[in-house]
Amino acid sequence: MRLYGPTLRAARIALETEDGKRAEVVFPGLVVSPTGMVMVAVSDELMSYPRGYFRTFELIRPGEDGRPEPARLIATNDLFNLLFVEPQPPAASQPFVAFNDAVEVPDAAQPLICIGLLDRSLGYRPTFEIGRVGAAIGSDEFTISGLPTDATGTLLLSADGRVVGVSRPSTLTTPEDFLADIGPSGGGFIVQPRGTRASAVAPAVEFAVRERCDRPEPWIGVAGLQVAPAEVCEAFGLERDIVAIIVGATVDNYPAAKAGIRAKDFIIGFDGSPLRRGATEDETLTLWTRSVRQKRVGDEAVVDIWRDRKRQAFTLQLTESPLSDTKAPRAFNAVLGLAVRDLVFRDRFERRLDPSVRGVVVAHLVQSGPAETAELREGDVVQRIDERSITDVGSFRRIVEEKLAEKPSDLVFSVLRGRSQQVILRVELHAGRGDGP
Structure with a gap:
């Protein structure tokens, strides 16, 4: 495991809201390019903040008494909750982790090696721990059991040392809690074997390193989505336990409308797979969004629609999602x-x-x-x-x-x-x- 120790970093992020509220948070990171670019897995709350709230970035190497290295934000990836931060000036030749050999997450109870950082009170020292894929959280997140609560995980490896994923910090409840906190201090180890497994993260990392900008998010052009209740599915000729999403509206000149999808259609499948059900309606919609965003702008996709008590397949080409309010000037x-x-x-x-x-x-x-x-x-x-x-x-x-x-x-x-x-x-x-x- 000596290969991975030099690739660990702590990323310190200074936040400031427009009205002067300030906070400093620290998340673990992993070097993913020879220039020292660090991939940082962050919380949902941080990703929901306007990009203008990110004021300064610093990178801290383990074992160097927390001495910071100036850095800047290069790219973000909203699907995987990742920030890509590069030291200033960039490194000349830095050991890094490549995701080319990424594999799927092992089955439940299989051992994992967690290469992470102990928290700031312990000087961000590296930790190498053995854990196991634990209980499911919702429908596509899994805990990693058997790890100490004072370690914040970054890189997850299979027993033979191959990359299987990146741990994600546990979610805080509100933005106010986030501003009041000083960052994750350990625990909350999560791996997403279907939502953000290593094989899906790899293209996102490759894009950020190569293009040095945000990866365009694909979209089909539907809005006002709702999960169909079991009784509604049954009334329209579907099985009660099927996962179906009702289209509220399609957007003119976007792929869904061009392909012939209409408001009140039921989406029941995407690219040959049925939709997955989450623990809540919101999570079911999130799983749908993730399935679309794991493809790339320009890719073709097949959307299975239930209309007039018949299944119909619509082929469309994904386009770039419009600018979001968090990235707007x-x-x-x-x-x-x-x-x-x-x-x-x-x-x-x-x-x-x-x-x-x-x-x-x-x-x-x-x-x-x-x-x-x-x-x-x-x-x-x-x-x-x-x-x-x-x-x-x-x-x-x-x-x-x-x-x-x-x-x-x-x-x-x-x-x-x-x-x-x-x-x-x-x-x-x-x-x-x-x-x-």
């Missing part, structure tokens, strides 16, 4: 006490906004700040400030800066609320704070 203004972001596809589709609608979405309000006091709401679309049109985050920054330079006592916001409600709000500025954004 954002801006924060301390004087106004609000953060805004660009409109994204999901805003327009779910609210049925006309393509001509322009503006920025209120993403965050500082408690008791001028914007919240004026009764702006998260989700409002700011379209004008003092009759000057706002088209995107760039124009918002420029116009607010110019208006505040005039030291006004208030600003008038014209916002779109919901789908069509136009609201005019007067934002009164605190005395002495009109000196800049």
Whole structure:
């Protein structure tokens, strides 16, 4: 196991929200390229944060008294909850782990070797532990039993030393808990043999190392999905215990609509396999999303549909998913006490906004700040400030800066609320704070 020891890192991430809340978290990482790029498995909460919250990155080598090495974020992978971080400057020739020989996770109770890091209080020392594939969590996550609670796992190997997966930190309950925490201190060892098994992670790692950017996420262009209850399946001629997802809507000019899939169709299979049932409806929908995202943009896929009491197969070509709100450009203004972001596809589709609608979405309000006091709401679309049109985050920054330079006592916001409600709000500025954004 000497090969893997030099590839371990601790990644220290400094977070800061728009209104100044700060936190520092540490996650284990694994070197995956000769330049020293580190793959870091992180929690769901961290991946749900806007990318602008990630302020600084540092990498810590085990056994060097926690001395940090400056780093920067190269890419993210939302499907596998991975960040790819590279030291600055990049290394010249760094030992790394290749996933080319990745194999499937062994069956339950089979032994695993966990190559990880002890927590910060113990100096991030390497640990080599023997564990076993344990009890299932939900439908596609498994615990790793027999490991000490003060070790945070990173790399999981089969008994013969081949890569079988990457452990994932246990999930925290709320973003507030996440900000209050100092990062995972051990326990919560999870491997996902079907959702994020090593053979599926390998292409994601290869893409990040080669392209040095986020891997495009594939999409078929359906929305408003719901898991069909057993009685509904039975009423439409399906077996009660089948997993079926009802299509709420298809998006024009995207693969599903082009292939002929319609609203109210039942999705019952994908690429020759039936859908899998999760412990909850949300988990079932997550499993569906994962099955799509494990393919690549441009791949062909076959979606099995139940319509008119018959199974029909639709072949389509996956396209790139639209920009998400977490990756949309954002801006924060301390004087106004609000953060805004660009409109994204999901805003327009779910609210049925006309393509001509322009503006920025209120993403965050500082408690008791001028914007919240004026009764702006998260989700409002700011379209004008003092009759000057706002088209995107760039124009918002420029116009607010110019208006505040005039030291006004208030600003008038014209916002779109919901789908069509136009609201005019007067934002009164605190005395002495009109000196800049």
